[in-house]
Amino acid sequence: MSKTILVIGGSGCVGRNVIEVLMRDHPECRVILLSRGIASVEQRQGVTWVRGDILDKDSLLDVMRKFEVTHILHAAGMRTSDCKADPVRAMEVNVAGTVNVLDSARMHGAIERLVFLSTAAVYEVPDGEEFLDEGAKTSALNAYTASKLAAEATVECYARSYGLRCNVLRPQIIYGPGREGEGSTAGVSVAIREAAAGRKYTIPFQGRTYFHYTKDVGIYVVRSLLESRGDYAVYNLPGESLDVEEIADTLNQWAGRELIDCTPVSYPFAQGLVDTKFREAYPGVVHTPLDAVLESL
Structure with a gap:
C-alpha cells in the first residue's frame, strides 16, 4: 500500500534531512512538504510543496484530504529565544498549532502514524552526571520547554483518547x-x-x-514514521x-x-540521554x- 508523508516544518534541519532519507531510501512514498514560506526542497522531483500554516486548521485538513495523507511528521515550532521573547505567541504556535495538527489528523481519519518532534530540554537536569531516560523528571523551565511539554501532553491525549498512533521524539542538540x-x-x-x-x-x-548528527536524525525519524511500534511512545534519540x-x-x-x-x-x-528504548524498538x-x-x- 502506498504511503503519503506530510512533513510539517520541512524548512528546518530535521524536515530537510527526513525528506532526503525518504527520497533516497523510500522512493515509493509520496512526500508532501507543508511550509509557510518557500522551502529549499520544493523544486526537487518527488516532493510536492504546499503553502500552509499550523495555525490554520482548515488548510491542514484540506491538505490531508486532498493528498490522502497517511503519515505526518510535525516538526514545526518556535525556537527557545523566540519563545522567551513572546511567550503568548509561543503557546499559540507550539501548543495550539500542535492541537490543530492533531485534530486535523483525527478528523482525516486515515493517519497510520504521527511523529512529533519535541526536545530533551524538557528534562529537569540532575545534580549528578547521570544519563536521563524517558521516565526522568521534566520541568517547565522556560516558555519553550513549557510549550513542548504541553504539546507532548496533547499528543498523548490524542493517542490515548482518539486512537491516533503517535511517537514523541526527544533529541538534545542536533548538528x-x-x-x-x-x-x-x-x-x-x-x-x-x-x-x-x-x-x-x-x-x-x-x-x-x-549531540545528534542531522543525517542520523533523518534516519531515526523516518524509521519512527514508517515502522509500526505500538500506539504511543516517547523516545530519546541516539547520539x-x-x-x-x-x-x-x-x-x-x-x-x-x-x-x-x-x-x-x-x-x-x-x-x-539513555537511548536504549529507541534502539530496542528500532534494531540496527x-x-x-x-x-x-x-x-x-
Missing part, C-alpha cells in the same frame, strides 16, 4: 548539514563550517551534553555525550590550527560519531 546558524545551540554546526573555512569562531556555550571544550579541541586538531573556542556559559541540559540503528562526521567532510 550537521541543514542546521543553520539560528539559535545558540547551532554553535557546533557553525564551528564546523568556520573551522573548515579557516576562520575563528567561539561556540556560545560550554559543558557536556548530548553521543560530548564536552564542548573537547569539541573545540577536536576541531582545532582537524583544522590544523587554533580557530575554535567556547564561552563559559553553561546550559541546563543533561550530560547524556547507528549513530555517527563526531570524528566520523569530520572525516566525511
